Amino acid sequence: MSLIKVKNLCKYYSSGIINPELTKSVDDISFEIKRNEIVGLMGASGSGKTTVGRLILRHIKSTSGEIIFDGQDITKLNSTSLRSFRPRMQMIFQDPEASIDPRMSIEDFIAEPLRVIKKIDENEVHERVSKLLKDVGLTEDIRKRRACQVSGGQNQRAVIARILAFKPEFLVSDEATSNLDVSTQAQIIQLLKEIHEEYNLAILFISHDRELVDAVCDRWFEMERGKIKLHATPLS
Numbered sequence: 001m002s003l004i005k006v007k008n009l010c011k012y013y014s015s016g017i018i019n020p021e022l023t024k025s026v027d028d029i030s031f032e033i034k035r036n037e038i039v040g041l042m043g044a045s046g047s048g049k050t051t052v053g054r055l056i057l058r059h060i061k062s063t064s065g066e067i068i069f070d071g072q073d074i075t076k077l078n079s080t081s082l083r084s085f086r087p088r089m090q091m092i093f094q095d096p097e098a099s100i101d102p103r104m105s106i107e108d109f110i111a112e113p114l115r116v117i118k119k120i121d122e123n124e125v126h127e128r129v130s131k132l133l134k135d136v137g138l139t140e141d142i143r144k145r146r147a148c149q150v151s152g153g154q155n156q157r158a159v160i161a162r163i164l165a166f167k168p169e170f171l172v173s174d175e176a177t178s179n180l181d182v183s184t185q186a187q188i189i190q191l192l193k194e195i196h197e198e199y200n201l202a203i204l205f206i207s208h209d210r211e212l213v214d215a216v217c218d219r220w221f222e223m224e225r226g227k228i229k230l231h232a233t234p235l236s
């Protein structure tokens with residue numbers, strides 16, 4: 001069964017009140033993602049990839065269409081119901097350092113969802129963070145450091161650890177490795193594949209890098225000016 005079904009999804013932006021010009025960022029797209037899948041989303045800059053990711057996560061409101069998550073149309077949810085849904089869907093962005101509050105230690109950053117959302121007992125938090133650090137390949141000595149005191153790769157690992165603390169079912173990875181050097185990029189990709197397996201996490205993998213998408217995804221589709229241009233399975 002599909003975890004996510006997107007049906008005729010549209011997002012239009014209007015530029016102004018006088019002579020409004022409509023930008024059709026996402027224009028009538030439909031696709032599905034199963035629980036055990038990593039699905040690639042390709043397309044040129046401005047084709048609508050990030051907008052699709054943000055729509056599915058309800059960071060922004062759609063103009064029309066349906067987003068069925070685990071059997072429920074989340075475009076119809078009010079803000080209270082949406083709040084309980086949010087932890088189930090997470091997003092990783094290109095710039096990990098910008099995702100981490102610079103005043104927070106890595107430990108507090110990772111532990112925040114455990115404390116605030118999951119309401120885990122403080123005695124247990126330390127242990128849970130240890131497990132998360134281990135799962136993303138970080139060592140204990142990183143706990144007290146801040147985002148500016150660790151590498152880009154370590155930052156992205158910390159971001160992933162925090163995401164795992166939510167126990168999400170769906171992850172949007174938006175060019176998550178494009179700011180990293182090639183070897184770090186390969187490590188983070190490997191990590192995404194591992195957590196996909198271990199946490200049974202469906203992933204929408206946004207990238208403009210065809211080779212990367214072929215290496216990571218079960219299948220992919222490509223957008224052009226807000227529309228889906230092509231569905232494909234990777235070349236082997």
Ligand SMILES: Nc1ncnc2c1ncn2[C@@H]1O[C@H](COP(=O)(O)OP(=O)(O)OP(=O)(O)O)[C@@H](O)[C@H]1O
Nearest residue numbers: 013023024025043044045046047048049050051052
């Ligand atoms: N808040 C907004 N208001 C108006 N137009 C927007 C807004 N957000 C995005 N757009 C427009 O929607 C289109 C799609 O943008 P989007 O960021 O989804 O592209 P993208 O495929 O992620 O591009 P990139 O590869 O550069 O990240 C672009 O034309 C963009 O200018």
Ligand SMILES: [Mg+2]
Nearest residue numbers: 049050051174
């Ligand atoms: Mg984008």
